[in-house]
Amino acid sequence: MAQSVRFTTSARRKAKNLTYKTIVDVFWERVATMSERPAIMHKVDGKFRPVIWREHGRTVELTAGGLLSLSVVPGEKLAIMSQSRPHWTWADLASLSVGAVTVPIYPTLAAPEAQFLVRHSDAVGVFCENELQLRKIQDAKELPETLRFVVLLEGEPKTTDPRFKTLSWNQLLEHGEIQLGKDSKALPERIKNLKSEDLATIVYTSGTTGIPKGAMLLHSNIMAVCEAMHVLVGLNENDLALSFLPLSHVYERVGGQMISIFEGLVVAFAESIEQVPKNMIEVRPTVLNGVPRFYEKAYQRIQVEIRKLPKPQQYLIRWAMALGKRALHYRKAAQFKHEDHIVNQILKAELRVADRLVFSRIRRRFGGRLRVMVSGAAPLSPNVQEFFEIIGLNIVEGYGLTETTAPVACNTPDENHPGTVGKPVPGVEVKIADDGEILVKGPSIFVGYYKNEEATKAALSDGWFSTGDIGEIDASGRLRIKDRKKDIIITSNGKHVAPQYIENLFKGEHLISHILVYGDRRKFVTALITLSPDGLRTFAETHALPVDDLEALTQHPKVREEVEAVVKRKNEPLANFERIKKFIILEHDFTVENDELTPTFKVKRKVITEKYKALLDSCYEADDIEVGGGVPETSK
Known part of the structure; x- marks a missing residue:
């Protein structure tokens, strides 16, 4: 018999009393009400420059105007093939604002794979980061008949292709300004006509096991996740998130970009994955979305550097870590026994010294202000998680898939239970099938795979999505992930x-x-x-x-x-x-x-x-x- 749990919360945070239908509504509300506050940050001439909501909105408006000048109509597909950068967000929000459907494509994909996604999605336009990405489109022997234009985000196009119109980013904005001058009502009308049940995006699975499938996500799916995470995590307008994961992945796009818009917090775009350690010190984030590999490499780098220190310093660090580990175990034991922390009674003074001499110095390498660190996309090592918890940086682990618009379940800063991925998020129901497979139902579940009826029927049954993951639910209602069913x-x-x-x-x-x-x-x-x-x-x-x-x-x-x-x-x-x-x-x-x-x-x-x-x-x-x-x- 299937085991099932649904999360209901009496959390101190209540969901916002919203009348917004889509994240597009929220975005334009932010532009109107927070116009002079920073929205995003990115490196310009070697320094992080803030872009206020008014400027942010104007760029999206001009981009949307450019799309209208190219005769983009609601429901048409627009692909984005770029590393994470402000232009990615501007292209995405502009596409959604005109009622189009965004199709993220990883820029790391080989040309045949990228070409397949452009063809399969029936894209009418593609935003290409640079000439390298543009060549992937130009080199295709077969392009979809629907493809009409390509926008180059960096520089001016060096070559053209008679099969489609090629524009630079600046040209698109210029066309947009002219279009908005001709018809100032078209864009507001498109935004007004957006419905929560409209298709927002087709996100192709990363293809770890075969040919990618395009998960169709509605505007309502995105809003359901934003509202649920607002209740659970408690982000606010004073937070600053550092974004370095690919926006082509639903984890960063919804869990980073969309939630940041929903909460009104600032997003700083990292220069690259290699520059993240440096960028953390520069922008001092309070929120960080990461994957296990990122935290593991950070942990390994710290361990390597410790081994290079003089012996006395190594002994000091080992003493601090041993003390912190003992204190952590006492703390957890006290929670289970509902007793006062013995830590506060015995180890408080020693922990203060350890924090001043060791832990705080390590935290400063992460900017010194982090209060929410999230790990998703794969299981996190218990040893790595414990290390960060000892030094005062708690990593909360969550679980989700492309088809669930990311989070199905997650721990929170207030209720973090390592070894689990937490309880199902509000509105989501989880049950375990007889063979151990995790089944999920709720408002964030996708509506099917684009042009793949067979795969849709195999994945969805009576509203339940078969995740392909094996797991179990513990006595407290928390989910544990064991493995992929096929693995x-x-x-x-x-x-x-x-x-x-x-x-x-x-x-x-x-x-x-x-x-x-x-x-x-x-x-x-x-x-x-x-x-x-x-x-x-x-x-x-x-x-x-x-x-x-x-x-x-x-x-x-x-x-x-x-x-x-x-x-x-x-x-x-x-x-x-x-x-x-x-x-x-x-x-x-x-x-x-x-x-x-x-x-x-x-x-x-x-x-x-x-x-x-x-x-x-x-x-x-x-x-x-x-x-x-x-x-x-x-x-x-």
């Missing part, structure tokens, strides 16, 4: 192994970057392992190994010996059939550019398994005999 390994002995559970054990290890567990229909489990360049350099320096060739270093006997020790340690709590018996260390890390990771840094299991199948299969003898190069088995 479950069934060994030749019939044992079920959850690969993500095993892989998550390795997160936070300074030497290991990624691990992929393998073994379907095999007698035992094996793995591919990639190493962290920073961790590898530190290990090499500690053991006096040459660092001039990192690829060669990955295969050094001492490095393999260290990895074997890590694997053996991680194997200990596992059942015998779950343990990694053999592994292969690759010479290079998985990357987005090599199509091994999604844009949110999740491992593309199917792609990697196919790419390295011969290598993985080499771990198995004809009779699957366990010999050499593996990890010794211990009794359990």
Whole structure:
């Protein structure tokens, strides 16, 4: 019998008494009522420059006018192929304001994939970040008959294509100003006619398991999420969010951009993922949306730097971390027993010293003002989460999918329960099917896949969406995610192994970057392992190994010996059939550019398994005999 839970809240925060139909209504209300306050920030001539709501609104207005001059009508599809930047937001909000449907396309996609999405979505126009993205469109042998124009966000087009009109961003704004001068009523009329049940966007799944499917999300889906998160998180107009995740992903677009509009807070666009550490110090955010890989790399970087410090400083940090860990465990025990924190009675003075000398200095590297740190898109390592909690930066983990307009469930700063993804958000119902699959129903659930009736019928039944994830609901109504249903390994002995559970054990290890567990229909489990360049350099320096060739270093006997020790340690709590018996260390890390990771840094299991199948299969003898190069088995 299916297990089910629905979240009802008596939270101190009440949802806003709103009459807004869409996020577009909220945006233009912000422009009218907060006109002189900062809306976004971005780097100009080396410094972060604020753009006030009045300027923000005017740019969107001119962009929308430009789209009207190009005869865009409600319901037509407009693709955006760009890294996250202010232009992305302006193009998105302008498209929605004229009643068009936005189609985000990751700029990291190869030309054939990008061309497929443009064709499949029936796009009439594409916003291209630069010449590189424009060439992906120009090089297509087949374009949809619907395609009429392309807008280049950076610079002037160097080449044109007779199959469609090509404009620069500035040209679009100029056309918009002329169009608005000719007809000042057209845009307000389009905004007024928008309905909550109108299609807002088609978001294509990132394709970790196959051909992308276009999830159709309504304006009402987006508003349902914004209203639910307003109740749960309590963001406000004085908050500042640093945006660095791709806006092509529903997590950042709705959980970052749309919620920021809804709450009226400021969004600062990071220069790039590589510049995030520097940008955090510059803008000092209070809110941060991240993915586990971001927090894991930050944790690993801190651990590497600590190992390079003089011994006395290392001892000080270890003392502080041990004290903080003990205090954290006392705190959690006190919560369960409903007693006063023993921390306040015994450890308060020592914790004050630890905070002043160690924790506060680490927090300053993140800007020093963070109060809400969110992790989504994949499971977060318990060790990494505990580290940040000890130093006073609580990471709240949530769970959602493209088809659910992101959050299904989430922890909150006030009620954070590591190991779970929290309770379902207000209005969303979750139940566990007999086979363990998570099923979801609510106002944020998509209406189907674009031009894919078969996939829609497979995913939706009586309003319930089949997530494809395996999970459980604990006694307090909180959701735990175990693995992807399709990823479950069934060994030749019939044992079920959850690969993500095993892989998550390795997160936070300074030497290991990624691990992929393998073994379907095999007698035992094996793995591919990639190493962290920073961790590898530190290990090499500690053991006096040459660092001039990192690829060669990955295969050094001492490095393999260290990895074997890590694997053996991680194997200990596992059942015998779950343990990694053999592994292969690759010479290079998985990357987005090599199509091994999604844009949110999740491992593309199917792609990697196919790419390295011969290598993985080499771990198995004809009779699957366990010999050499593996990890010794211990009794359990």
